[in-house]
Amino acid sequence: MTINTKLEYFLNRVPESQSMAIFIYRAVRMVTGDNLQTAKAIALECGILADDKDATELTLIEANVFRELSDREREDYAEKISLERRVNLGLPPEQLVAEKRTPAVRIEQNPFPVRSVAKSECMRECLRSLRRNHKDDDARVRQAFQTLLIYVGNVARNPNEEKFRKIRLSNPLFLDRVGSLIGGIEFLELCGFETTEGGDFLYLPHNKVDMATLNSAASELKSALTNPFFGLL
Numbered sequence: 001m002t003i004n005t006k007l008e009y010f011l012n013r014v015p016e017s018q019s020m021a022i023f024i025y026r027a028v029r030m031v032t033g034d035n036l037q038t039a040k041a042i043a044l045e046c047g048i049l050a051d052d053k054d055a056t057e058l059t060l061i062e063a064n065v066f067r068e069l070s071d072r073e074r075e076d077y078a079e080k081i082s083l084e085r086r087v088n089l090g091l092p093p094e095q096l097v098a099e100k101r102t103p104a105v106r107i108e109q110n111p112f113p114v115r116s117v118a119k120s121e122c123m124r125e126c127l128r129s130l131r132r133n134h135k136d137d138d139a140r141v142r143q144a145f146q147t148l149l150i151y152v153g154n155v156a157r158n159p160n161e162e163k164f165r166k167i168r169l170s171n172p173l174f175l176d177r178v179g180s181l182i183g184g185i186e187f188l189e190l191c192g193f194e195t196t197e198g199g200d201f202l203y204l205p206h207n208k209v210d211m212a213t214l215n216s217a218a219s220e221l222k223s224a225l226t227n228p229f230f231g232l233l
Contacts, residue, residue, distance in 0.1 A: 036060050120216045123190050127224045130183030142225065144184055147177040149221040152191060155204060156214040165204040167193070191217045 040060060127145070134141050154164040167174055167188070178184035185202065189195075192210060193202040224230045 036062065119190060119213060120220060123187060123217055123220045124223075126183045126187045126190060127220060128230070130181055130187070131224070131230060133182040140181070144178055144181050145221050145225050147174075148184070148187055149218060149225070151178075151188065152214050152217045152221065155191075155209065156211060156218065159206065159209045159211075162206075165193075165206065165209070167202040169195075169200060169202060187217070 130144060131141050134144075151164075151167070154161075158164050169175075169179060169185075171179075178188075188202055191204070191213060192208045193204045194208075195201070196203050
């Protein structure tokens with residue numbers, strides 16, 4: 001595909017996307033390596049700028065100027081662009097107040113946070129440790145993994161139910177299946193459970209329920225249950 005063909009492909013499809021974005025009250029931004037006049041011409045051609053009156057100092061800015069702005073100035077700049085654009089489009093004023101402004105330049109967050117990956121690895125190592133420390137009692141280790149999976153699953157399915165987020169440490173069943181095994185309580189702590197003042201319970205506060213963490217915990221437990229060599233190699 002030649003450069004001209006690519007440009008034609010781009011120009012033919014942007015107006016449709018632009019119309020859809022306007023319909024759902026979203027602004028469209030364009031970043032290009034061209035000079036301002038070329039960038040303006042392309043933006044007008046594909047409908048990102050409606051007409052010459054849209055091509056103001058607010059809507060056209062060179063990268064070196066933008067980089068010199070502070071974070072606060074960039075936010076203010078993006079807010080002014082959104083306001084001017086919406087006024088020109090005749091969108092309702094209340095939408096301007098209600099909508100969270102979209103920065104002109106946005107840095108996408110990593111969809112796979114390092115923190116989550118690190119926590120998953122800690123969970124895996126915790127389960128490996130539990131298996132290694134009790135390698136002569138496979139049945140008990142498997143029962144511990146199954147019990148932990150039940151605890152995690154109950155919270156994930158019923159995050160508003162306190163009874164599933166609270167475990168009595170002196171409960172004989174809990175002690176036998178999880179509490180007395182090295183790594184059992186540590187795994188629950190990685191899931192967000194905390195020892196209450198006085199040391200009577202493990203408790204997961206409602207505002208600290210993290211579904212991503214619980215899903216990771218369930219995944220690690222299922223892997224440990226299905227892999228016969230887990231923690232032994």
